[in-house]
Amino acid sequence: HRDKKRDKEKVKEKGMVKKKERDQDKEKERNWDQEKEKEQDKERNRDKDKEKDQEKERHKDRERVRDKDRDRDRDKHREKNKEKEKEKDREEVDQNKEKNDVMKEGEKDREKIKEKEEDKDRGGKEDKEKEKDEKKEKKEQEREKERDDKKKKDKRSRTPPRSYSSSRRSRSSSR
Numbered sequence: 001h002r003d004k005k006r007d008k009e010k011v012k013e014k015g016m017v018k019k020k021e022r023d024q025d026k027e028k029e030r031n032w033d034q035e036k037e038k039e040q041d042k043e044r045n046r047d048k049d050k051e052k053d054q055e056k057e058r059h060k061d062r063e064r065v066r067d068k069d070r071d072r073d074r075d076k077h078r079e080k081n082k083e084k085e086k087e088k089d090r091e092e093v094d095q096n097k098e099k100n101d102v103m104k105e106g107e108k109d110r111e112k113i114k115e116k117e118e119d120k121d122r123g124g125k126e127d128k129e130k131e132k133d134e135k136k137e138k139k140e141q142e143r144e145k146e147r148d149d150k151k152k153k154d155k156r157s158r159t160p161p162r163s164y165s166s167s168r169r170s171r172s173s174s175r
Helices: 002-122 126-158 164-174
Strands: none
Touching (some): 002 126
16 A cells, blocks of 8 residues: 555656756747847848948948039039130230230331421322231221131131020020
């Protein structure tokens, strides 16, 4: 009778031990699952951080490109302004040269007139000199006319004619 009781207790103890082991196994499995979940969360967070960093880099790249474009446009604008200034300077120099030439020609004309008057006083070669002077004056007038025509042509060739659309654009932008 005691043996049976002992056997029952042993069986009961074995059952308890098995139950404890099962509980421990379940607990270990739960812990393992939790660890796995934590790892997955960390991985997801790392991926999100990488995406954010990549987005920041893309944004910076876009900004750099925009800045480069802006600088390039600014440089082009400066170049155009420099060219316009050079053109104005050239035109001024040309005008000054022409003024000087006209003034020199005027002085020459005055000298010729004085010479004519002196020749009249002398009286002898008056007709021949008049013809020469008239020829010279005609030549000078022709030269002046050619110079003026050339100047007009140069001005026309320097500035290309504006198209209809570009003139409309400039008007609309100035409003």
